[in-house]
Amino acid sequence: MNSDPVNTPFDVAARSRPLVWLPFDPVELGDQPSGLRYEVVASLESAPASVGEVEFFVLPYPSGPKLASLLPQLSSLKVVQALSAGVDSIRASIPDSVVLCNGRGIHDPATAELAVTLMLASLRGIPRFLAQQRRSEWDDGGELLPTARRIAIVGYGTIGSAIEARLVPFGFEIVRVARQAREGVYGFADLAALLPTLDVVILAVPLTSETRGLVDARFLASLKDDALVVNIARGPVVVTSDIVAALESGRVRYATDVTDPEPLPPGHPLWAAPNVVITPHVASSTSLLWPRAHKLVSDQLRQFADGNPLANVITGEY
Numbered sequence: 474m475n476s477d478p479v480n481t482p483f484d485v486a487a488r489s490r491p492l493v494w495l496p497f498d499p500v501e502l503g504d505q506p507s508g509l510r511y512e513v514v515a516s517l518e519s520a521p522a523s524v525g526e527v528e529f530f531v532l533p534y535p536s537g538p539k540l541a542s543l544l545p546q547l548s549s550l551k552v553v554q555a556l557s558a559g560v561d562s563i564r565a566s567i568p569d570s571v572v573l574c575n576g577r578g579i580h581d582p583a584t585a586e587l588a589v590t591l592m593l594a595s596l597r598g599i600p601r602f603l604a605q606q607r608r609s610e611w612d613d614g615g616e617l618l619p620t621a622r623r624i625a626i627v628g629y630g631t632i633g634s635a636i637e638a639r640l641v642p643f644g645f646e647i648v649r650v651a652r653q654a655r656e657g658v659y660g661f662a663d664l665a666a667l668l669p670t671l672d673v674v675i676l677a678v679p680l681t682s683e684t685r686g687l688v689d690a691r692f693l694a695s696l697k698d699d700a701l702v703v704n705i706a707r708g709p710v711v712v713t714s715d716i717v718a719a720l721e722s723g724r725v726r727y728a729t730d731v732t733d734p735e736p737l738p739p740g741h742p743l744w745a746a747p748n749v750v751i752t753p754h755v756a757s758s759t760s761l762l763w764p765r766a767h768k769l770v771s772d773q774l775r776q777f778a779d780g781n782p783l784a785n786v787i788t789g790e791y
Contacts, residue, residue, distance in 0.1 A: 492526045492549075493774060496533040496556075501763070502771040506778040520546050529777055531770050532556060532563075534576075534762075541566040552783065554773055556766050558584075558632065559707060560787055561680035574773065574785040578631055579765045584756040585635035588675055588705045591728035595701055595750050596621055596673075621672040621701065625650055627687075628678030628706060629658050636675060652683070668695035673703065680707035681790040690715040693725055701726045705756050708733030713743060720746040730756045 494514040499505055512523055514530075517539035524546045532540065534556040540563050544550070553567055556576040567573045594600065598618050605612055624640060625648040626633045637647050648667060654660030659667060661683070668674075674696070678684045688702060688711040696702075704711055708731040719725045726748040735754060737743060743751070769785075776783050 491528040491551075491777075492523055493529040493531070494521075494523075494527045495531050495770070497763070497767070501767045502774070503767070504771075506771070506775040508778045509774060517543055525549060528552065529554065529774065534766070536563065538562075544568070552773075552777060554770060556770075559679050561707060561790075564787065564790065572783060573787045574783055575787055576766065576769065577785045579762065579769055580757045581631050581635040583759040583761050584632050584677075584705055585639050586759075587730055587752065587756045588636045588677070588703055589639045591705070591730065591750055591752065592621070592624075592673060592675065592701065592703050595703070595726055595728040595748075600750055622646055623648060623671050624673040624675065625667060625671050626675050626677060627664070628676060628684075630677070632705075633675075633677045636677065652678075664692075665695065668692065669697065671696065671700060673701045675703040676706040676710055678706045678710060679790070680709055683790075685709050686712050688712065688716065690718070693719040696725055698724060699726065701728065703727075704729040704731055707731050708735050717742050717746050720749055723747065730754055 490508060490510045493509050493511050495511055496513070496515050498513060499511040505511070509529075512521065512527070514521060515533055517533060517536060520543055524543075525548045527547055528549050529552045530547065530550060531554045536555070536557075544566055550571050552572045552574065553563075554574045555563065556579060558576050558580050560573060560575050564573065596618065598614070601614070623646045626636055627650045629649040629651040633649065633651075637649070640647060648671065649658040650661065650664060650667070651658045652661055654663065676688065678687070684706070686709065690712070693702075693715060702711070702716070702725060704727070708729075711729070711733070713733050716727055720727055727746075728750040730752045731754055732743065732751065737751065743749065773783055773785075
């Protein structure tokens with residue numbers, strides 16, 4: 474996603490203390506930017522009386538589905554600051570007159586940690602050993618576990634680079650893939666040729682019209698036997714019925730923090746598929762989240778108060 478600052482039309486000095494809605498106590502900002510006033514709005518369930526005054530809205534995390542119905546009431550709104558890296562669930566609701574910024578950078582360490590955890594847990598057979606532990610069984614399986622050597626990070630942004638930094642000490646060969654090719658990074662157009670050479674594919678792309686259904690039956694059929702797909706992107710990046718079929722055939726393995734549908738309902742075939750590890754969308758659920766969120770919001774509000782360009786501005790789907 475584009476994080477370059479862009480010129481913004483905010484003439485804050487010409488107005489009297491613009492109102493900011495925050496999902497947390499303003500004291501968490503530390504040295505609060507001057508010239509602004511604050512109100513805590515921790516939920517989107519109902520609109521406060523100041524709904525027509527707010528100019529800068531920092532969304533609750535997670536924000537849920539209520540934003541679209543609330544937006545028409547925000548007649549003075551100029552900026553929406555999401556705390557999520559992905560904005561696919563709200564992008565279509567944001568009017569063209571409102572600047573949308575994402576939470577790029579907030580989630581990098583925690584998400585990268587989980588991506589590596591899911592990968593190593595799957596490669597080393599940890600789910601099977603935990604199941605045996607619960608049954609008090611000592612069984613090494615009598616087989617050698619597969620070892621990854623060539624790993625593609627598909628979606629090489631800040632999260633992708635954070636994943637790479639954590640994988641480098643293991644000695645893996647890292648293949649970087651982004652939407653557009655650049656020096657040292659392959660483009661999506663190169664994926665078809667790359668897939669048969671990969672042991673692991675880690676998905677870290679935003680959900681857009683281009684990435685929805687990226688991992689389908691053809692994609693999976695192009696992978697090596699026993700290849701591992703790790704999804705810390707969004708559930709719909711992977712076609713659920715196709716990954717279930719590939720798992721049930723024994724062709725691939727899958728480790729994912731996101732699903733489609735989400736939450737994954739009881740009885741869904743993905744739960745019972747072989748060689749799958751599922752965590753319930755918890756990549757950012759660590760103590761790292763809020764200090765980094767507070768820092769980003771503080772920086773953004775200072776830029777806004779000074780009439781300067783904002784960071785993490787979304788243009789188009791990115």
